[in-house]
Amino acid sequence: MSTTQLGTGSAWLSRVVVLAIVVTVGLPLSALIVWSVAFRWNYPDVLPEQWGRQAWSYVASPSSRVFEGLRHSLVIGVLVTAMANVIGLPTARALGMHEFRGKGLVEWLLLMPIIVPAIVATMGIHIMFLRWGLTGSYFGIALVHLIPALPYFVLITASVFANYGTELEDTARTLGAGRAQVFVWVTLPAIGPGLTVASMFTFLVSWSQYVTTLLIGGGRIITLPMVLFPFLAAGDNANAAAVSLVFVAPAIVVLVLTSRRLNTDSTVMGGFGRL
C-alpha cells in the first residue's frame, strides 16, 4: 500500500473530513455574504425576507468612514511594506547566505517580537512617540507595525536567499556590471517571486493590526479594523458584514496568489501564524 492512497475502507472518512472542512470554513464566510445583502431578516427566518443593497450603499457613503479607513489602512500597509523591504532585504541576505558568529542571537532577536506580545513595547513607545510628536501620524503607526512585520519579512526572505547561489552575480560582476546593475538585473529577478510573497505577507500583518494602531493613532487615524469594530460591538449585522468583506478582500487575493507556495514552503506558512 502506498501511503498516498487511502484504503477503500477509509473512503467515508475522507468524505467526512472534506465535509467538515468545507462547512466549517464556508459557513461564517457565507453568513457574511448573505447578511451584507440582506435588507429585512427577522428572527427566526433562516433566510432574509427581503434583499437589498442598503449595507453596501452605506459602506460607500462617507458617513460610514469605510473609505477613510480603507485609505489609511492602504497607505500604512504600503509604507510598512516599503520600509520592510529597504531595512530587511540586506538582513535577509546575510541570514540566508552568510555564516557568522552570533547568528543564533540574531535569529533569537528576530523571533522576540513574534512571540513576546507587542503590548508592553507599544505602551512604552507610545510615551516616547508622544514626546517626539509621532503619535497620530502615518510614520509613527508604520514604525510600530514594523515591529511584528519586519521579523516575518526577514525570515521569509532569508529562506528565499538560502536557496539562492551567487554564481550568476559573480558572472555578471566579471563581465563588468556594477553593484547596482547586478542587483537590478540579476538578484531581483531571481528572488522576485519569493520577495513578492514576503511583501504581500508583510502588508497583511500591517493590515490586520488593531490595538497598536488604536494606541499610536490616538483616534486621529482610523484604519479599517477600527471602522469595523463599532459595527460588530453594536450588533449592526448587515453593515458589519459588508465592512468585514471589504476588510477580508486583500487577504483572499493574497491567498489565491500564494496558495501554491503554501504547500511547499513552510516558512511562508509559518508567517501566516501571526495574522
Added chain:
Amino acid sequence: MARRLERLFSRFRTPLMLLPSLLVIVLLFGGGMLVGIGQSFGYFPAIGLRDWTFDNYVNVATDQTFLRSLWLTFRIAFVSTVLSAVIAVALVMVLRYSFTGSKFTTFIFQIPLPVPHLVAASGLLLLFTQSGIFARIAATLGLIDRPADFPVLVFDRPGVSIVLTFLWKEVPFIGLVVLAILRSIGPQFEELAQTLGAGPWQRFRHVLLPLIMPGVLATSIIVFAFTFANYEIPLLLGVRSPTTLPVLAFRNYGDADLGLRPEAMAISVILAVISLILLGAYRRLTRYAMR
C-alpha cells in the same frame, strides 16, 4: 585608499547588513519594553514618579480582578492551543492522502490563514448569537421556543466564542505546517514500519508522531503566545469582567487616572515574561527539530 575602504567594507559587510533590522528591533521593541518596564517599577518622570518600587507588582498580584483575568487568559489560550493541535493533527492524518477532492479541500483549509481575526469573529457572531443563524435553524426545527433558549455561546463568561474564533484561525495554521513536514518526510518510514508488522495506530504513535511532534509543539507555542496576548477578540466576544490580561492592561492604561498606568505596565510585563519563557521553549524545540 579605495581598496582599503573596500577591504574594510567587506570585513564589516555582514554586521552592516544586519544592522538596520537589529536597530528597529533593539531600539523600537527593546526601547519600548525598557520604558514600559521602567514604568511598571514606578519610574514615570512625566507624572513626577521617580522612585523605584515593587508596589505595582504587589498591588497587581494581590488583586482579585488580575488573578481572575490571568486564569481566564491562561485557560482560553491553553484550551485553544491544545484543541487546535489535536484537531489539526487529526485532520492532516486524512488530508495528507490524495483522494477525490483532496486538492480542493486543502485549498479551502488554507482560507482562514490570511483572514484577519476580527473578520473570523464577525462571521462566528452571525452564526452563534442567540438570534444568530444556528439559533434560527434550531427554532425552525422546533428545538427552541425563544432566542433565550439557545445556549449562551457569545458574550459568555467562559469565552466559548473566543476559543471557537481562535480554533477557526489556528487549526489550519498548525495543520498546514504539519502537512508540509509530512510531505517532506515522505512515506518510506511508514512503509518500513508496516513491513515490520506495525498496525495503523502503532505507525502513528511510534513513527509519525515523533517525526511531527517538534513542528506541532513549535507552532503550538506560537499559537499559545498569540492567543495569550490577543486584544480585540476577547474585547469583542467576551464579558466585561472577568476579561483577559491584554484587555485589562489596556483598560487601565487608557484610564483617565494616569496613576493606573504603572499597574497596566506591570500587567503587560507579566504577560511578556510568560511569553519570554515560551520563546526559550520554542528555541529549544526548533533546535531539537533541526537535529
